[in-house]
Amino acid sequence: MTKQLNTIPRVGFGLWKVPKEECADAVYNAIKLGYRHLDSACDYGNELQVGEGIKRAIDDGLCTRDELWITSKLWNTYHAKEHVEIALQKSLDDLQLDYLDLYLIHFPIAQKYVPIDVRYPPEWIFDPSSENPTMQRAPVPLCETWAAMEVVCKKGLAKQIGICNYNSGLLHDLMSYAEIKPAMLQIESHPYLTQQRLIRLAKDYGLDVTAFSPLGALSYLELDMAGASESILEQDVVISVAKRLNKTPAQVVLRWGIQRGNAIIPKTSKVERLKENISIFDFELSQAEMAAIDELNINRRFNDPGDFCEAAFNTFNPIYD
Numbered sequence: 001m002t003k004q005l006n007t008i009p010r011v012g013f014g015l016w017k018v019p020k021e022e023c024a025d026a027v028y029n030a031i032k033l034g035y036r037h038l039d040s041a042c043d044y045g046n047e048l049q050v051g052e053g054i055k056r057a058i059d060d061g062l063c064t065r066d067e068l069w070i071t072s073k074l075w076n077t078y079h080a081k082e083h084v085e086i087a088l089q090k091s092l093d094d095l096q097l098d099y100l101d102l103y104l105i106h107f108p109i110a111q112k113y114v115p116i117d118v119r120y121p122p123e124w125i126f127d128p129s130s131e132n133p134t135m136q137r138a139p140v141p142l143c144e145t146w147a148a149m150e151v152v153c154k155k156g157l158a159k160q161i162g163i164c165n166y167n168s169g170l171l172h173d174l175m176s177y178a179e180i181k182p183a184m185l186q187i188e189s190h191p192y193l194t195q196q197r198l199i200r201l202a203k204d205y206g207l208d209v210t211a212f213s214p215l216g217a218l219s220y221l222e223l224d225m226a227g228a229s230e231s232i233l234e235q236d237v238v239i240s241v242a243k244r245l246n247k248t249p250a251q252v253v254l255r256w257g258i259q260r261g262n263a264i265i266p267k268t269s270k271v272e273r274l275k276e277n278i279s280i281f282d283f284e285l286s287q288a289e290m291a292a293i294d295e296l297n298i299n300r301r302f303n304d305p306g307d308f309c310e311a312a313f314n315t316f317n318p319i320y321d
């Protein structure tokens, strides 16, 4: 009998944009390499394949279910109280699990409901085949969604619940009414967007923090949401620390991410990088190196609905301004 994890492993495998055809093998290989934390979501469109990879790893004796930490996320179209459990159950079915370790509200954005048998995952656009496809908002307050998250938590379908992409105002508000306190805030954070104040607030309130896009621009190049010159891995300070430690620039940036106290969830489709990204526990950055990387902050956000919803979904929908 193994002991269930009650804290999130510091490095997880991020599953956004892992192609379906590679995903089951990628999950299996990640578990084989020692990953015990998977960051999944309805919206990533690959939970069936994530589930296949998990099942194969467990069947082959690489680990038990209890040794894994599986996070998934509630999509924007399921914010109404009557849809939260349906959405969570669909993720569980696809993942072939009977509980999640953590269920997160993916965005503080409520969109019009799309039934699972009409389209899954529903994504951002409500009416993809119309002449002028757009997002459509739904008038669902976040307190209603949180109350439904508490219900699925009480039922044991999710051991812990939390939020993504909340700013400090929304977090203060949530803390004022949450009966079950959020365990986790997942936000974009890397050396160009250190988010020190928001992270400090989350920790003051007792939340743990997971940093997504921990490598910064790299994930956004293919989406035209970042420029080629924006790679943090090419910063002199990162390169010089990497040389001193005989590590790669990516390992330095990821080590900075965990050494500041957050969990991180780097994504890669390459086995050698999976290994590289989790091999960050046998070295340390000095205080001066940590501070020098902190100094790279320019508040550059790559994942901003205020930009991408208009560019890609014909709907102006800022949430951070």
Ligand SMILES: NC(=O)c1ccc[n+]([C@@H]2O[C@H](COP(=O)([O-])OP(=O)(O)OC[C@H]3O[C@@H](n4cnc5c(N)ncnc54)[C@H](OP(=O)(O)O)[C@@H]3O)[C@@H](O)[C@H]2O)c1
Pocket: 013, 014, 015, 016, 017, 039, 040, 106, 164, 165, 186, 187, 211, 212, 213, 214, 215, 216, 218, 219, 220, 250, 251, 265, 266, 267, 268, 269, 270, 273, 276, 277, 303
């Ligand atoms: N809650 C949210 O709203 C939200 C939003 C965004 C992301 N996330 C989560 O966070 C995870 C990570 O974020 P992300 O995927 O945006 O960005 P990321 O993990 O910071 O970067 C991924 C990019 O870096 C490349 N890469 C990975 N390891 C590398 C290495 N060692 N050296 C050089 N390049 C490397 C990958 O390319 P290859 O694949 O070609 O290796 C990919 O292009 C996601 O997968 C998802 O689980 C959550």
